[in-house]
Amino acid sequence: MNGKWLWSAVLAVCFIAGCGVSDGMEQEDTTGLSEVEEARDEGEFLDEEELEAQWKQPFQLIYEEYFGKGAGPEWSIPRTSKSPNGKRRFLGPFNQEEVALQLEDLPAHDEIKVTLELFVLKTWDGNSTCCGPDRWVAQVDGGPVLLDATFSNDDAPFDPEFSQSYPGPYPGGSNPGLTGATEKGTLGYPDESGYGGVGDSIYRLTFTFPHSASGLKLRFTDPPRGDANELWGLDCVRIKVRPKEVKQGDLLVTRNTDSSVLRYDGRTGAFAGVFIPPGSGGLANPQGMTYGPDGNLYIAGFDSRNVLRYDGRTGAFLGVFVTPGSGGLGAPNDLIFGPDGHLYVSDGFFGTNSVLRYDGRTGAFLGVFASGGGLSVPQHLAFGPDGNLFVESVLGNDVLRYDGRTGAPLPAPGQSGAVFIGDIEVVPLAFGPDSKLYVSTTANDVRRYNGRTGALIDVFVPPGSGGLNSANDLVFGPDGNLYLPSFLGDSVFRFNGRTGAFMDLFVPPGSGGLARPISLTFMPSDKAR
Known part of the structure; x- marks a missing residue:
């Protein structure tokens, strides 16, 4: 402004930090920084996608539930239980049941991020054709399937018969049992497989997807199968929205x-x-x-x-x-x-x-x-x-x-x-x-x-x-x-x-x-x- 120029004068599924209520619960980010901004602070190179991401609003937490005092009416089946060792209360257990989470009056937004802990309980056999496949599915009602994968609590040397698709989708993935599990055998469920496994495992999952409606319904289920003695549950459910983007001025x-x-x-x-x-x-x-x-x-x-x-x-x-x-x-x-x-x-x-x-x-x-x-x-x-x-x-x-x-x-x-x-x-x-x-x-x-x-x-x-x-x-x-x-x-x-x-x-x-x-x-x- 000097007069005369006076120079001389992401469906994304990933592992996240734990969120137990008393130990390791994921803390809400109070800095307002996105992952991209943090990376930039560390001097990392920004590619085109990251440069685009910096214009987005940071996610805002709108819902979280740890089921310590039960489940609210937003859950279609508000059943909660304590783990056998008494250390965790969670939503479930469920067997061949669909559970839905219904939220209304969401603030204006264009993206949603869901994080949760999936409890895989008892004898999950993954891709097994004789006893499975043991699938778990999460999807947005009327929208995308967030995850359709098999899980296995097999902890023995790798056997393709008892492999699991996760972290890949089903069908298609073939990975050793417990791949990606963040906890194994910590809830007190006994191993009933007879072939060397654990009685329970926990997976921490994140789903991010486009969404702009004022209401959100998430559906979780384990589809029917022949040998259905497996159970599952949820904990540490958190929903964040990214506020609707305002067009920036030129x-x-x-x-x-x-x-x-x-x-x-x-x-x-x-x-x-x-x-x-x-x-x-x-x-x-x-x-x-x-x-x-x-x-x-x-x-x-x-x-x-x-x-x-x-x-x-x-x-x-x-x-x-x-x-x-x-x-x-x-x-x-x-x-x-x-x-x-x-x-x-x-x-x-x-x-x-x-x-x-x-x-x-x-x-x-x-x-x-x-x-x-x-x-x-x-x-x-x-x-x-x-x-x-x-x-x-x-x-x-x-x-x-x-x-x-x-x-x-x-x-x-x-x-x-x-x-x-x-x-x-x-x-x-x-x-x-x-x-x-x-x-x-x-x-x-x-x-x-x-x-x-x-x-x-x-x-x-x-x-x-x-x-x-x-x-x-x-x-x-x-x-x-x-x-x-x-x-x-x-x-x-x-x-x-x-x-x-x-x-x-x-x-x-x-x-x-x-x-x-x-x-x-x-x-x-x-x-x-």
């Missing part, structure tokens, strides 16, 4: 070689067209760019010396919002709507050397909001979570802070004037989802600061990471990642929003004719088409 980037704004797919970075044609409405040298409370796009024109308004959906010119010279405005650099709904504009050249405030609905001048305290050529603006205003002072090499209600200087402890972070050649700045202040500097890095004290936390993005250079803006996207346009690189960089690791060139050099980008913003999701 990325808008200024092209300062012809004063236009280009549009890129918010997920892939693919060029999606020219959003604002060159010079539309008299736009000249676009700097700061932001969406207003009305859903329209506002752009500071450095050379046109005004603030222009454009339709937030189509890019059509709607008019001049702040006229040249209004309130002493010289050449606007950055602009932002404040918590009060009004528009704040940094006026760093040829004008007032201050932050000016304008009515957020009409564009009428309301007064000088912030000045003094060491402010010299204000550029980038950011409101913090506390409502205070943070301003880049280009010639002062500082980040300044002002009271968000009065505009009075608010220095950090030990600083004077309005200085919040001193002696730093800052370019863009922004607050992250973690309420920390992120600042990109002329060293081609991004530094993270305590948003309340101004203390340096770390260098979030190392100098030149991924080839980063000449960044003029800094925005956290709807995916939580960090985006920076490279003025000299004619591109947009993306970094992991939690670790700072380089991810990719989200917009490759020159894509769609991109040249000398200065400012970027994401379209609100409800404006995406």
Whole structure:
């Protein structure tokens, strides 16, 4: 946003962790991280599927039952029992019976994840043709079969006659008995096979499948068979939904070689067209760019010396919002709507050397909001979570802070004037989802600061990471990642929003004719088409 570019100034079935009520119960993930995000934190390479997955909402737990106090009316057969050794209470046992779980009024979602423990009890013979096959089936009523497999409690040397299909489907799989079992012989059932086995085994299963209906019915059964002395049960049943995905907004980037704004797919970075044609409405040298409370796009024109308004959906010119010279405005650099709904504009050249405030609905001048305290050529603006205003002072090499209600200087402890972070050649700045202040500097890095004290936390993005250079803006996207346009690189960089690791060139050099980008913003999701 710097004026004149002031660079120098998954059906998936898998094994999961145990979930006994008192020992090893699977704990709900309180971090809100998906498996993909955790992998990214560890520096693993993301393939296309994983990059797609990061846009998904995390699963939310909506149901769990451990049957310690019995089963509720949502179960078609609410029978519960204790294991022979008294250590576990579970749903069952069942023999040649179908049991259904019915849930209603689910929140809006597009995917479901089911985890459970399957108790395989007594003499399960797997694929045996003389005594089986001993199958267990789980399916969504009116939907996909989640699992149709045979199980065997045979613990003797492998005999194909008593093999089981699991973890493969039936028919087809042939694996030694107890393959994939997480517990063997822990419930106290005696071995009655006579050929060397265990009396019980436990399998921890996970099923993930597309689903969007408000109701869910899961059916579990062991189909009829000739020799049916086998039993089964369930425990640790947990249902999670992935909230319905909201379409993410596209990325808008200024092209300062012809004063236009280009549009890129918010997920892939693919060029999606020219959003604002060159010079539309008299736009000249676009700097700061932001969406207003009305859903329209506002752009500071450095050379046109005004603030222009454009339709937030189509890019059509709607008019001049702040006229040249209004309130002493010289050449606007950055602009932002404040918590009060009004528009704040940094006026760093040829004008007032201050932050000016304008009515957020009409564009009428309301007064000088912030000045003094060491402010010299204000550029980038950011409101913090506390409502205070943070301003880049280009010639002062500082980040300044002002009271968000009065505009009075608010220095950090030990600083004077309005200085919040001193002696730093800052370019863009922004607050992250973690309420920390992120600042990109002329060293081609991004530094993270305590948003309340101004203390340096770390260098979030190392100098030149991924080839980063000449960044003029800094925005956290709807995916939580960090985006920076490279003025000299004619591109947009993306970094992991939690670790700072380089991810990719989200917009490759020159894509769609991109040249000398200065400012970027994401379209609100409800404006995406």
